[in-house]
Amino acid sequence: MSALPPGYRTVAVPADRLAEFRTTDQLAFAVVPDPEVEESLPFPIPPDRTMAVEAPDGTFAAVHGSYEFAMPVPGGGTVPCAGLTWVAVRPDQRRRGLLRAMIATHLERSLERGEPVSALFAAEAAIYGRFGYGSAADDVRLTLPRGAALRPVPGSDALTVHLERVDPDRHADLVEDLGRRAGAGRPGWMPRGAAPLRVRAVADPSAWRQGFEPLLLATVREGQEVRGLALLARKEAWGEAGPDYTVRVRLAAALDAAATHRLWTFLLDLDLTTRVETPMLPVDDPLLHLLVNPRPVQRRTSDNLWVRLLDLPAALTARRYAAPLDVVLDVTDELLPQNAGRWRVAVDGTGAADVARTTAEADVRLDVRELGALYLGGRSATALASAGLLAGEVPALDRVTAAFASSRAPVCPWIF
Numbered sequence: 001m002s003a004l005p006p007g008y009r010t011v012a013v014p015a016d017r018l019a020e021f022r023t024t025d026q027l028a029f030a031v032v033p034d035p036e037v038e039e040s041l042p043f044p045i046p047p048d049r050t051m052a053v054e055a056p057d058g059t060f061a062a063v064h065g066s067y068e069f070a071m072p073v074p075g076g077g078t079v080p081c082a083g084l085t086w087v088a089v090r091p092d093q094r095r096r097g098l099l100r101a102m103i104a105t106h107l108e109r110s111l112e113r114g115e116p117v118s119a120l121f122a123a124e125a126a127i128y129g130r131f132g133y134g135s136a137a138d139d140v141r142l143t144l145p146r147g148a149a150l151r152p153v154p155g156s157d158a159l160t161v162h163l164e165r166v167d168p169d170r171h172a173d174l175v176e177d178l179g180r181r182a183g184a185g186r187p188g189w190m191p192r193g194a195a196p197l198r199v200r201a202v203a204d205p206s207a208w209r210q211g212f213e214p215l216l217l218a219t220v221r222e223g224q225e226v227r228g229l230a231l232l233a234r235k236e237a238w239g240e241a242g243p244d245y246t247v248r249v250r251l252a253a254a255l256d257a258a259a260t261h262r263l264w265t266f267l268l269d270l271d272l273t274t275r276v277e278t279p280m281l282p283v284d285d286p287l288l289h290l291l292v293n294p295r296p297v298q299r300r301t302s303d304n305l306w307v308r309l310l311d312l313p314a315a316l317t318a319r320r321y322a323a324p325l326d327v328v329l330d331v332t333d334e335l336l337p338q339n340a341g342r343w344r345v346a347v348d349g350t351g352a353a354d355v356a357r358t359t360a361e362a363d364v365r366l367d368v369r370e371l372g373a374l375y376l377g378g379r380s381a382t383a384l385a386s387a388g389l390l391a392g393e394v395p396a397l398d399r400v401t402a403a404f405a406s407s408r409a410p411v412c413p414w415i416f
Helices: 015-029 035-040 098-112 168-182 195-202 257-267 286-290 312-318 368-374 381-386 394-404
Strands: 009-012 050-054 060-072 078-089 117-120 138-145 160-165 216-222 225-235 245-254 273-277 298-303 306-309 325-332 341-347 353-357 364-367
Touching: 009 098, 015 050, 015 060, 015 078, 050 098, 060 098, 060 117, 078 098, 078 312, 098 117, 138 286, 160 257, 168 195, 168 225, 168 245, 216 257, 225 257, 245 257, 257 286, 306 312, 306 368, 312 341, 312 353, 325 368, 325 394, 364 368, 364 381, 364 394, 368 381, 381 394
Parallel strands: 078 117, 245 273, 325 364
Antiparallel strands: 009 050, 050 060, 060 078, 117 306, 138 273, 138 298, 160 216, 216 225, 225 245, 325 341, 341 353
């Protein structure tokens, strides 16, 4: 798919070269090394998924890795997914095709492992579209004034809130389990799975705090049962009018409306505070609907997951569809030509799809990038066509839009 320059080669990273892997990544992203972080936190990428490009002198010129995920998809199922991560090219090794070669390696290895889909968070949004990744989800972050009023929810007042310092040994599994249950049925809501990722979710090295206090855990309970939780920290500040603290919420999850209401009622009314910063939320998060007055709230919407289909028929049959469909897609794919060509997608009344090669006339013509954007149900084929990014007659586009849609907005609540 893409050859390396003469003298360069792709290598698996052995355990005794992980420090060099880290150094290469830090140099690319201008990250200041911190011994506390490196010594106290487990390296998150599995050994068999940690890769590098070696320069002619034997040093690492570029690195990448991937996680093994079971990505939730529309309809309640999951699909094996390669989560591309830690992609970095040394500044003095750029413009040599190393990134393209690493992407080719990642796609090839993922297919060999039986992963029909890949996903990532893009450090720079302009990069990954040219490799077939489509922007498939958005998230929203809010800055709310203290005391922002919420509409009442029955049962909220009967719940209690408990606040304590985070203890990774006691809380890592609780946070993962509650988060997984809270996101059940939401496309893209990736469980962390592996122990190193669960540990990092509740880790609190001083280098990460940026002046905030040590991490706190707030749990919403019904008796002893935890129904919601948040990881949060406050930052002390004083202005002419008095205390001007900020509350930063790293993670928030709740199992139902009452727990959501009780959790945010607590977070929005902490003493000494002026503002509350939320974590990444889905664009249809319940908090957005509970606000009595949304106008003073600052909102920042950003791209979330980028998705790339590696095995087109396997990926499309792994999810369910919201409406019957019988359509022929004419797909282009520069890097994986086995995905290119005409595919008939026939969806029955149960939402299951049959995907097969066909010579029939195409109804919709699109690149694999746009198919990835549609995959989690957070994008509209009609909207993409209006931007000139795919082509087809309006009735066919409307059918594809209706069938691919998800009743819950896709999102991944943490960056990998």
